[in-house]
Amino acid sequence: MPKDNSPAFKDCVCFNIRKTARVITQLYEKVLHPSGVRATQFTILAILNFAGPISVSNFAKKMDIDRTTLTRNLKVLEAEKKVKVDKGNDQRIKLVSLTENGKASFLIAVPLWIKAQEKVVSSFGKGRWIKTLDELQELSNIGQTR
Numbered sequence: 001m002p003k004d005n006s007p008a009f010k011d012c013v014c015f016n017i018r019k020t021a022r023v024i025t026q027l028y029e030k031v032l033h034p035s036g037v038r039a040t041q042f043t044i045l046a047i048l049n050f051a052g053p054i055s056v057s058n059f060a061k062k063m064d065i066d067r068t069t070l071t072r073n074l075k076v077l078e079a080e081k082k083v084k085v086d087k088g089n090d091q092r093i094k095l096v097s098l099t100e101n102g103k104a105s106f107l108i109a110v111p112l113w114i115k116a117q118e119k120v121v122s123s124f125g126k127g128r129w130i131k132t133l134d135e136l137q138e139l140s141n142i143g144q145t146r
Contacts, residue, residue, distance in 0.1 A: 013139070024120065031116035035109035041077060042113055045106040048083065048098040056085070056094045064140070077102065 009015065028039035037045065047062060048054070054062070060070045074096060077083040082102030088095045098106070121129045 017139070027120065028113070028116045031119070032109055032112050035105065035112050037105050037109040040073060041082075042106070042109050044073060044077060045082065045098065045102055045109070048096060049103065049106050053095045053097040055088065056096060059096055064144075 025039050028042070032039060032042060043063070047059065051059075051062070056067055056070060056074070060067045063070060074083055074085060078085055080101075081099055082105055084097050084099050086095050086097070087093070124132075
């Protein structure tokens with residue numbers, strides 16, 4: 001097992017991406033706080049706002065997370081009356097949609113999200129961010145070849 005200061009630990013792809021994700025998520029959480037929408041909830045509300053009603057399975061694929069994690073997050077939003085989960089035409093399929101309350105919460109959060117996004121992109125550099133997006137997609141592709 002490598003020590004904390006060993007190159008193997010410091011260079012760990014998983015550790016560094018998760019650490020960065022936590023720090024950036026905390027920044028978005030702080031900026032989004034006045035809206036009452038968490039950073040993870042914002043993404044769900046945004047997808048529903050633009051995708052419309054979507055099955056839980058397709059939603060999980062779109063977010064690249066497992067269904068149980070998505071379902072757990074949806075339950076919180078459902079309790080807050082921001083999303084609605086209904087049975088589809090096929091009783092085995094559950095459809096998720098944004099409620100009026102969810103749409104209102106999303107619209108309140110958007111300008112705050114823009115503020116957080118602009119802070120990160122302007123500090124990091126737009127060109128670097130665009131390149132980083134490409135690099136993250138490549139890393140994601142590697143992870144999907146399991």
